[in-house]
Amino acid sequence: MELTDLEKIRVEKVNRLRERGIEPYPTRANPTHTMQEALTLLEAAEKAGETPPQNVTLAGRIRAMRPMGKLTFAQVEDGTGRLQFFFRINEVGEENLALLSSEYDLGDFIEGTGNLMRTRTGEPTLQVLSFRMLAKAISPLPAAKDEVVDGKVIHHAGLTDPETRYRQRYADLVVNPEVRKVFTARAAVVKTLRNFLDDHGFVEVETPILQPIYGGAAARPFTTFHNQLKQSLYLRISFELYLKRLLVGMVDRVYEIGRDFRNEGVSFKHNPEFTQLEFYWAYADYLKVMELTEQMVAEVCDKVLGTRKVMYNGQELDFNPPWRRIEMRQGLLEVVGVDIYEHPTAESLSAALYKKGIEHNPNLTRGKMIEGLTSDYLEPSFIQPTFMYDYPRDISPLAKSKPGDPNTVERFEGFVGGMELCNAFTELNDPFDQESRFLEMGRAYEKEDEERHPMDEDYLRAMAYGMPPNGGFGMGVDRLVMLLTDNRTIREVILFPHLREREEE
RNA sequence: GGGUGCGUAGCUCAAUGGAAGAGCAGUGGCCUUUUAAGCCAUUGGUUGGGAGUUCGAGCCUCCCCGCACUCACCA
Known part of the structure; x- marks a missing residue:
């Protein structure tokens, strides 16, 4: 470990403590209360007109120190909050006060025992009778104070450089408390989703992350290798094909929350x-799924935020059901001026687009062309929660066709803030139709294109046993958290987002 | 992968091609109720890395590394 000058000074403090027989990293801490509990006790005692709690022990990290000669104030923080510690020479003695000033730094973990009280200014405070080091911090926290320039106060956040914040998320979490709030909100989102589905009779399962055949989405996979079995494996790009096997097995309502890799x-x-x-x-079917989606997201809003009106990117989003519903055909007709149903082939559609002067790639399939149109002309305008429904068949190989309309499938995607949030359909359960869809997909992609949907024979075998008609749903949880915490980048809602590896000296 | 921008002290930021600075943190003092405490003094730099142009480069040129934004890609 390469040490900076500031760190070397702190290592010296560790050595001096040990020389005095003080262990800077003792094995155990013995707090009697959290900071939040202590504050609650103090307030309760005051309300009841009783003496505030005496002889309590609190532990936490030193976040501010204000030495004033024969007394010192410190702000000490644990995961529940901050409380002021008040060290006075009268109680702790001259030697200990000197120890505090010479060997304790911002960032150190400290334990103090004493009496709860309020100072003259009303600040809830632990009047410390005795204290000890719980864990010495060697590296200074990246905290900055504010600067006064030409009489103006310039506010500096403790740590703003995004690279350092993501690479050293631990430091980010210490000095930027709003980051901690994002991740407690995230935990609440996931918990609420689980509770909601559990309450609706869904069973949570875990399916393979390492898969011999990837599928369920059009995405390139990560590849890995099992040494003993000498077998290539893929990290899953979706859960779909395994979860639907469980429908065959009479698990009628099933869900999974987990990690996908693309x-x-x-x-x-x-x-x-x-x-x-x-x-x-x-x-x-997909209509029932739409309704359940609205209820589920509204419930998450209620439980996590206490409101269904959410500020995102400067706009108020209203998550009250029902969401706006737009048929894809109608949406494109209004904005692009072309009725996709009148153009059942890529050639015909391309010609119509040229006639309208709409830029597009004529070499794509019909479905891909339509998809390009929706993402360019429709999605960015879907700020309020919106379902767009009825998609082209050739980009939806696992969805069931609309009765009487083989070119269109019963599928919807939910959009919020101009961003795709979820994707759902009435699931295809006809094994022969499914087989021909896989074959179609195989033809639509080049052999070396990894997005090519590989044929999954076992999935077809499962379906051949009979799969109940069903509606399926997928949602990016990170994106939901972005929306509810007003973050415009997914990295802000992932604790350790992927960054390029950096050369270490 | 392409384009644009950024990288200066532990943190946040300054510095016409001409002596590398400030605030906070740190260090040494003063200070018995502070709240971003205050006052005095003071340490700290391979200006992301490398090469070049120049009498002289944090600043100009080229290469490399990383990040951000953006485009492409993306059921």
Whole structure:
């Protein structure tokens, strides 16, 4: 470990403590209360007109120190909050006060025993009778104070450089308390999703992350290798094909919350690994799934934020059901002026687009072309929660066709803040239709294109046993957390986002 | 992968091609109720790395590394 000058000074303090027989990293801490508990006790005692709690022991990290000669104030913080410690020469003695000033630094963990009180200014305070080091911090926390320039106060956050914040998330969490709030909100989101689905009779399962055949989405996978079995394996790109096997096995309502891995570009809304929620619901269809989605997201808003009106990127989002619903065909007709149903082939659609002067890649399939149109002309305008429904068949190989319309499938995607949040369909359960969809996909992609949907024979075998009609759903949990915490980049809601490896000296 | 921008002390930021600075943190003092405490003094730099142009480079040129934004890609 390479030490800076500031760190060398702190190592010296460790050595001096040990020379005095004081262990700077004792094995145990013995707090009697958390900071929050202590504050609550103090307030309760005051309300009841009783003496505040005496002889309590509190532990935490020193975040501020104000030495004033024969007394010192410190702000000490644990995960529940901060409380002021008050060291006075009268109680702790001259020697200990000198020890505090010479060997204790910002960032150190300290334990203090004493009496709860309030100072003259009303600050809740532990009047310390005795204290000890719990853990010496060697590296100074990246905390900065504010600067006064030409009479103006310039506020500096403790740590703002995004690279350092993500690479040293531990330091970010210490000095930027709002970051901790994002991740407690994230935990509440996941918990609420679980509770909601549990309450609706869904069973949570865990399916393979290492898969011999990847599928369920169009994405390039990460590849790995099992040494003893001498077998190539892929990190899953979705849970879909395994969860639907469970419908065959009579698990009628099933869900999984876990990590997907996609070997693709990173962006403000893409991380190579991300948290996905998928559920499958026997005897339901995409309309029922739409309704359940609205209820589920509203419940998350209620439980996590206490409101369904959420500020995101300067705009108020209203998550009250029902969401806006737009048929893809109608949406494109209004904005692009082309009725996709009148153009059942890529050639015909391309010609119509040229006629309208709409830029597009004519070499794509019909579905891919339409997809390009929706992402360019429709999605960015879906700020309020919006379902777009009824998608082209050739980009939806696992979705069931609309009755009487083989070119269109019963599928919807939910958009919020101009960003895709979820994707769902009435699931295809006809094994022969499914087989031909896999074959179609195989033809649509080049052999070496890893997005090519590989044929999954076992999935077809499962379906051949009979799969109940069902509706399925997938949602990017990270994106939901972005929306609810007003973050415009996915890195802010992932504790340790992927960054390029950096050469260490 | 392409384009644009950024990288200076532990943190946040200054510095016409001409002596590398400030605030906070740190260190040494003063200070018995502070609240971003205050006052006095003071340490700290391979200006991301390398090469070049120049009498002289933090600043200009080239290469490399990393990050940000953006485009492409992306069920």
